Amino acid sequence: MRDELVALAKLAEMDLAAWEFDSELKELPERIDGMRDDAQVLENLLAGERQQLEAAEALLSERRSELELRKSALTKARAKGAQSRNFKQVDAAEREVEATRRAIKEREDEIASLELTIEGKTESLAERERQLGEAKEMLATEQAAAEVRLAELRKQRDKVLAGRDEVKDRISVRTMKRYERQRSIKGKGVVVIEDGTCCNCRMSLPAQLYIEVQKGEESIDCPQCRILLLYRGVVEV
Numbered sequence: 452m453r454d455e456l457v458a459l460a461k462l463a464e465m466d467l468a469a470w471e472f473d474s475e476l477k478e479l480p481e482r483i484d485g486m487r488d489d490a491q492v493l494e495n496l497l498a499g500e501r502q503q504l505e506a507a508e509a510l511l512s513e514r515r516s517e518l519e520l521r522k523s524a525l526t527k528a529r530a531k532g533a534q535s536r537n538f539k540q541v542d543a544a545e546r547e548v549e550a551t552r553r554a555i556k557e558r559e560d561e562i563a564s565l566e567l568t569i570e571g572k573t574e575s576l577a578e579r580e581r582q583l584g585e586a587k588e589m590l591a592t593e594q595a596a597a598e599v600r601l602a603e604l605r606k607q608r609d610k611v612l613a614g615r616d617e618v619k620d621r622i623s624v625r626t627m628k629r630y631e632r633q634r635s636i637k638g639k640g641v642v643v644i645e646d647g648t649c650c651n652c653r654m655s656l657p658a659q660l661y662i663e664v665q666k667g668e669e670s671i672d673c674p675q676c677r678i679l680l681l682y683r684g685v686v687e688v
């Protein structure tokens with residue numbers, strides 16, 4: 452039993468050392484994923500802006516063709532006016548010239564406003580492209596650094612966990628189950644105590660229980676938090 456408790460303390464020490472690497476091994480790829488998501492959001496915004504710009508440019512070219520048509524219509528209306536033979540024809544021709552002029556003015560105003568919109572959109576598009584370029588560059592740099600760091604972390608983690616299986620073999624299946632269950636909840640499966648207090652939940656242990664823990668003849672959990680209790684004098688021999 453004592454050997455099992457010693458092995459348990461050793462296992463807990465290994466797992467704690469590995470846990471420090473585990474958190475970084477988990478957080479680092481998450482951070483890179485977050486950066487990739489941010490770059491994707493920018494990419495989507497950019498695609499939206501490009502579409503808007505294309506739509507505005509298509510509309511502008513349509514309006515310009517319409518303007519040309521109106522202009523030739525104006526020339527025709529004026530020619531008609533010049534050929535008018537009576538007051539009624541003159542009046543009709545003048546009204547047609549006036550209506551066409553108004554239509555031309557409307558088209559010209561619309562074209563000017565479209566040109567302004569396109570100018571603005573082109574500028575914001577350039578700004579977004581610059582931001583995206585920066586984000587992608589940063590992502591590539593961080594990703595390369597993260598890969599190096601992750602390889603190093605994995606190496607260090609493997610190092611602290613070397614021989615874990617041999618240590619585990621010295622612990623009963625039942626105790627391992629209790630240990631792993633507590634570890635999955637609390638991040639650690641055992642605590643090594645030096646006095647009558649559980650260092651996980653700070654509970655002051657009942658005197659008889661503390662004596663049992665000190666004897667090191669069986670694995671005992673804290674009555675309050677259920678973590679396995681090891682006595683330093685038992686596991687450090």
Ligand SMILES: [Zn+2]
Binds near residue numbers: 651653675676678
């Ligand atoms: Zn406790």
